[in-house]
Amino acid sequence: MTRETRVLPVVAAGAVETPFAIQGYDEVITRDTVWGEHSHPFHELLWNERGASTAVVGARVWTITPALGMWMPAGTLHSGSAVAGTWFRASFFGFHATPSISDTPVAVEITPLLRLLLERLGDQRLSAASRSTTEAMVLDALEPSPRELLVHAPTSALLRPIAEAFHENPGDQRTLADWAAVLGVSTRTITRAFHAETGTSFARWVASLRAQHAVALLTRGWEVEAVAEEVGYRSASAFGAAFRRTTGLTPGTFRAP
Template identity: 60%
Template sequence: MRERSGAVENRRLPSYGAGEIDVPYVVHGTDEVIARDTYWEEHSHPTHELLWNLRGASTATTGARVWTITPSVGLWIPAGTPHSGWTPAGTWHHAAQFSVHAVPAIADTTVAVEVTPLLRLLLERLNTDGLDRESRARTEAVVLDLLAPAPVELLLRIPESALLEPIVAAVRADPADDTTLAAWAARLGVSTRTITRAFRAQTGLGFSQWSTAARVQHAITLLSVGEEIEEVAERVGYHSASAFGAVFRRVTGMSPGRFRVQ
């Protein structure tokens, strides 16, 4: 079901347990150029799912974790895992479903997958008409050999504490927000140590590290639609492209240019 409201499209999909439906394929791919900003309400598949984009960046949320999906970093979601998603207009969205009876999960939990040029070509080949059974089987076998967790995860853990909710909302609404830890502590009537402990307990990061990760996640989305690196740096709160680039590499292990559409 699709419900259109204003500029955002809501999509509802059913929720299935792992293997609840016996599918007649090993790997089945779909792709779509998303015409308008789209929110995918929480759902789950009877199959394992690999999400990636040929163009643009999107996000998928599992519990309190928000994953960024790009042309080079995809996301493996094990069968039966509840997840929701956000896909901006213009994204060329790809999804591949894997039979739980024919394909073992590459991990017990949601995990980032490096979408190499070879893996991308093979997945696109499986999505073409006219592929005979033998050719399909060979291609599927190579795809399964290539699937592996990525060395880098584009992941932001969202703290669920009511105390931290105003901070999270402010940074996600405006990544350039430069409110300091001391200012937040004064505003919320607690000590800086209390905020730091809450962030570390729920995300594994301190306030500053978490804010940086949130800015980088937003920057990836802007870069993936072709925004200039200098403009992106300013929009996420950095005074120079070089400072932004250094932070971006530290968080993602990659340069901003890798994510930018030329």
């Protein structure tokens, strides 16, 4: 199956007048798909009905799922990807009609209430008054979440081999000392580089990367035990504890039915 690449324009915030306050969109992806870097004149709430996808802003990579969505402020340059079978959803918020919940991209928990309200806006039979009331309720229910599946991608020549190795195999067991020996530098040099480029430690970066990979597998229906082994944990309980420390959520939150 060939990969599809979609090219979208770069549009400044509010540069195009939108005739809506909140408008929904959804699509089932039939081929692995990549969206090139682009921006919208409106704010965007991204979430999935099924599967996991990614959104990239600069060196930051978010995982989007049915449980955790993402708020993309108008005018933000971003790219993304989704594998075949993903059912993604988006809600567009008029730049002049609705306020942004954040000036920067943030995670949003897709609560049952928020989901119901967004689905209600898809009902074409809604009266103007009911639509206005529902839109106000959506805006009231929307808020940034401290829980997010976010990884900062290191890009320096020093850290690139580490990033590539863990993206290829999130279960890689090499430690900080192992990588220092491979790269011919001190552990302190790698530690400083990770903090400078990602804002976190090597261990926390690895845990976040493993959590992202785990979510992608869980949303495809993998058993927790199999996911734990795939991402480098010796048991499901060890994986569960690390996952909760990293995301604040349990693996079961993302398990496909």
